[in-house]
Amino acid sequence: MTENTIIEAYHITETRLGHHNRIVQPLLTDLYQITMAYAYWKSGKTKDFSVFDLFFRKNPFQGEFTIFAGLEESLKFLKRFHYSESDIEYLRQTLPDTIDDEFFDYLSKLNTNDVTLYAVEEGSVVFPRVPLMRIEGPLIIVQLLETTLLTLVNYASLMATNAARYRMAAGDLKLLEFGLRRAQGPDGGLSASKYSYIGGFDGTSNVLAGKLFNIPVKGTHAHSYITSFTDLTELKTCMLIPKAGGEFRNVSQLAISWRLKLTSLFKVVSMEASDGELAAFISFAVAFPDGFMALVDTYDVKRSGLLNFCAVALALNDLGYQAIGIRIDSGDLAYLSNVARQFFLEISKKYDIPWFAGLTIMASNDINEETILSLNDQGHKIDCFGIGTHLVTCQRQPALGCVFKMVELNGQPRMKLSQDVGKVTMPGRKDVYRLYSESGDALIDLLQKSSEEAPQVNQKVLCRHPFEESKRAYVTPSKVEKLLRIYWKDGQIIEPLPNLSEIRNKVQASLRTLRPDIKRNLNPTPFKVAVSYNLYKFLHDLWLQNAPIGELS
Ligand SMILES: Nc1ncnc2c1ncn2[C@@H]1O[C@H](COP(=O)(O)OP(=O)(O)OP(=O)(O)O)[C@@H](O)[C@H]1O
Ligand SMILES: O=P(O)(O)OC[C@H]1O[C@H](OP(=O)(O)OP(=O)(O)O)[C@H](O)[C@@H]1O
């Protein structure tokens, strides 16, 4: 590969469908897909017609729901699926010499025009065993899609689910994703920014994600900015024109005199506050008078950071500018946020500056879902969380286990047996219906054979547990939603795709249909996924046919 082609491969290009990640290409797969393709081809299976389901078996994060994501990227992959000349050349060199040359001609002409892809709407809540995608088409081609589709759906869905959980824990508070530096490489970082936005984050610090996906980009500054100043004499400029115009004023002088006034209110000694920190705040305020946000924990939040911040914010106020707030990045975040809010309230009252009471308090530092829930219990005054490591690495569970299993070949059902019933695949071409109660709550997902009639509104339908015979229930739905829709057929995306913020809204709307006990953090109730009477019978008959009878001796 030349240097240029490597650079190109990593390039993310703009297409009619938004941005396309060019790492996503047919060779982004496991070798065994290509060796299987050759063996299928060699044994004359080019005309075999297959149906595969993509599904997972267990919800992540000890939860009872998952958010489905990665569909748009999967469709873009199908659209661009093509082995380039250099791909074919690479495969020729890599596969054994015994491979028929004609196979490479066959590969070079492959496309996904004969593939049909059904999927659940991106951003929907989904559950174990429900096909998130059903892919139909020539066996060889569908098999070749497996790994890439899984890599596109697994992390995207895990990330969107993680973000949605943080969103539930944080309620209406602002959530910013700060994870790029700790993410699983550049592509992991970009995906994390994208899918955490879908899951309910409000913005990201990742500038490229902002540009590519139109996500709001936000940020403050680092401790290095604060420690780069040691005293006020280092300030090269501290002059600022008031917002309404007029003569330059000296922000440094104003801030120093405010700091003196505030020491009695804060019951601290001005000597204890760091002059380097004050200088850093002044210089940042002069650079961003309308966007002044200060990192206050470099030396001591109570004795230095808050005092210096308030002094500079009041100096800015003298010139008609409103500061934004503070970020606290260490210590007891509940306690310090309460202290900070108290300071802001007192200043607001004493100097009659109403907006001061509502200054933003951002907290960061190794925050995860549990920290947010614990902070809620303790009582805090944080308005915004900046979250990196735990969010983007999905530290609590680093992978979602979506699999891609054949369920039908040439019209005949296929089934993978397992000692573990949870791993037995649901054979045949199936559809999925979500049944809703009168109040709009999702009651159950019902899997049926595609040949069966859809359940009808206000008509009683029997829903069975797929494996436990005694577990069954009648449901009379007030609404029936067919979950699998056709997205790709005859070489085209046939359903208009939502943009990122529409998918983000879909996540919240879909979560609202779940009862609170299914979404709670501790010991949530599982959502029921059932099969129809016919599918139950079909599954168990086939199971008996396929399971060998052992002989004891
Ligand atoms: N009130 C709180 N309740 C629960 N967890 C908290 C609270 N305040 C902070 N935390 C969490 O506790 C951990 C504290 O981290 P750590 O022990 O590294 O201390 P630190 O404050 O970062 O210290 P340092 O000043 O050395 O950086 C972080 O994960 C943080 O999110
Ligand atoms: O804590 P996270 O959830 O990953 O959020 C992002 C962190 O990244 C920054 O820290 P930095 O990289 O400067 O290192 P630190 O660990 O010393 O704070 C920032 O100050 C946050 O603490």
Ligand SMILES: O=C(O)c1cccnc1
């Ligand atoms: O803008 C910030 O405050 C930020 C960005 C990335 C990581 N930590 C903090």
Ligand SMILES: [Mg+2]
């Ligand atoms: Mg940190």
